[in-house]
Amino acid sequence: MDERMAGRRWAGLVFISIAVSLIIVDSTIVNVAVPSIVEDLGISSTEVQWVQEAYTLVFASLLLVFGSLADRFGRRRLMLLGVAIFIVASIAAAVAPTGGLLILSRLVQGxxxxxxxxxxxxxxxxxxRGRERGIAFAVWGSTIGGMAAVGPLLGGWLTTSFSWRWAFGINIPLGILIVIGVLFTVAESRSDRRETIDGVGALLSVLTMAPLVFGLIEGRTYGWWTVDQTLQIGDWQWPWSLSPVPIAFAVALVALAAFIAWGVHRRRRGRSTLLALGLFRIASFRNGNIAAAVVSLGEFGIILALPLWLQFVVGFDALQTGLLLLSLAIGSFVASGIAGALSGRVAPVWIVRAGLLAEIIGVAGVAFTIGPDATWGPLIPFLFVYGVGVGLATAQLTGVVLAEVPPAESGAASGTQSTSRQLGAALGVAILGTVLFSTTSSVLASALDDRGLPAEQRDQVVSQVVDSAGAAIVGLEQSPQTQDLAADARTAFSDGTKAAAFTAAGFLTLGLISTLTLGAAASGRGSRQEEEEQARR
Known part of the structure; x- marks a missing residue:
């Protein structure tokens, strides 16, 4: 019986990992498909960011809510409901006729x-429990790292051979497989405690995330302080000279303060809180969440810029882009074997640090390689090293964060940890996207000024390139009158991508520094509760 139950647990882990693959593959597939979406639907560079951010924004805003709800109503039940919603939203995205409806579908996917x-x-x-938990987290984390790189290959093949719409359609058979597998292999799990849902905390968490990400994405459009372009929703227009962006940041700051104050208030009254504030007394949980947010900021931001540069500047198609990024997947899978072999033998924090160092080397190497005349050869080893780093760091950092968390609070703790990662990812896409397009705009405007182009024509060319997320470069190259301008645009977009890569390397360096604050679990010393549970088993 024990062997059969153990086998069922590991089979369940396979389907749980496929569920993680569903959301990770979808995100990375979309990155590769974006250039085709731009050409087909004619969306702007801001809409390009929102195709990603609409998903990430809702995703990050609701993780805490659903982490807590899972503890109460059943973790397996909530996961299956999430898969069903994801499938329906994927169908809507696959048939979306406009950029607006695609963004709406991505919101529901979130x-x-x-x-x-x-x-x-x-x-x-x-x-x-125990060493098995470390191995399980290694599988989970390696799935994230591997699928983040396999996704572009799959997306490139689907986009090139069929249509970008199939990049969303692939979620349907994956989702069905997950539902069937989880029903047969994963046991239901929930907390024994019955507590009221923190609705006010849920609202405040959304009011913190949504304005923050909006401000970071739209700052270059509407102005960071005064209005550069008027915000218009239907017939309503923004009435002040002060940009809506600083207002959004102020709302986020006030909502964050209110969220913390409300959580402290509820905790003092002995009531449950959306954010597991009591768990922040655990050093590994507190410091690991900080590290996870900073690391995700660097890891996921560069994934937006690289496919755009490869396809619109270097001239790759979606399939070639996916094949190039396969080297990242190979590195991640290699790292998964290393991480599994080292589990229980080497302190997790050293594996995390080694992974982050590899990521920094890989991203910085890619940055040095980027240029308008770059070739694929030098990119492969750096992407491989980056993949190794992702594979090493992701799973072990998750294990460190949750190692000393009581199982009864695992849902809330997992929601908090996932929120830290997704907050970092959301900020990464927003910040690095802003770095990419702002640098491109500045460099291109300067180059066109040096050519003596009239201001009106200069602004028109810059707007075409930036608003199309680089897609306009191909059109400029096709006309003999604008080929020189296309060369300037390719150089400018390369400089923007290079700046985004170096920024990502900088954030990963901060993440590496932040691991110096990790606590006892990071050194391989488990909690007393964990030891007692293991002894009972």
Whole structure:
């Protein structure tokens, strides 16, 4: 019986990992498909960011909510509901006729994804113990790293051979497989405690995230302080000279303060809180969440810029882009074997640090390689090293964060940890996207000024290139009258991508520094509760 139950647990881990693959593959597939979406639907560079951010914004905003709900209503149940919502939204995205409807579909996908990710973590945390838990987290983390790179290959093939719409359609058979597998292999899990849902905290968490990401994305459009372009929603127009962006930042700051104050208030009254404030007394949990946010900021931001540069500047198609990024996947899979072999033998914090160092070397190497005349050869080894780093760092950092968390609070803890990662990812896409397009705009405007181009024509060319996320470069190259301008645009977009890569390397360096604050679990010393549970088993 024990062997059969053990086999069922590991089979369940396979389907839980496929569930993680569903949301990770979708995100990375979209990155490769974006250039085709731009050409087909004619979306702007701001809409390009929102195709990603609409998903990430809702995803990050609701992770805490669904992490807590999973503890109460059942983790498996909530994960299956999330998969169902994700599938329906994927169908809507696949048939979307406009950029606006595609963004709306991505919003709904974010709701489903925010149900899936924290429940996968909490199910693992509640199912496995001791060294098995470390191996399970290694599998989970390696799945994230590997699928983040396999996704572009799959997306490139689907986009090139069929249509970008199939990049969303692939979620349907994956989702069906997950539902069937989880129903047969994963046991239901929930907390024994019955507490009221923190609705006010949920609202405040959304009011913190949404304006923050809006401001970071739209700052270059509407102005960071005064209005550069008037915000218009239907017939309503922004009435002040002060940009809506600083207002959004102020709302986020006030909502964050209110969220913390409200949580402290509820905790003092002995009531449950959306954010597991009591868990922040655990050094590994507190410091690991900080590290996870900073690391994700660097890891995920560069994924937006690289496919655009490869296709619009270097001239790759979607399939070639995916094949190039396969080297990242190979590196991540290699790292998964290394991480599994080292589990329980080497302190997790040293594996995390080694992974972050590899990521920094890989991203910085890619940055040095980027240029308008770059070739694929030098990119491969640096992407491989970067993939190794992702594979080493992701799983072990998750294990460190959750190592000393009581199983009864695993849902809330997983939601908090996932929120830290997604907050970092959301800020990474927003910040690095802004670096990419702002640098491109500045460099291109300067180059066109040096050519003596009239200001009106200069602004028109810059706007075409930036608003199309680089897609206009191809059109400029096709006309003999604008070929020189296309060369300037390719150089400018390369400089923007290079700046984004160096910025990502900088944030990863901060993440590496932040691991110096990790606590006892990072050194390989488990909690007393963990030791007692292991002894009972």
């Amino acid at each position: 709701v489903g994804g925010s149900m899936i990710l924290p429940t996968t973590l909490s199910l693992i945390n509640a199912t496995f």
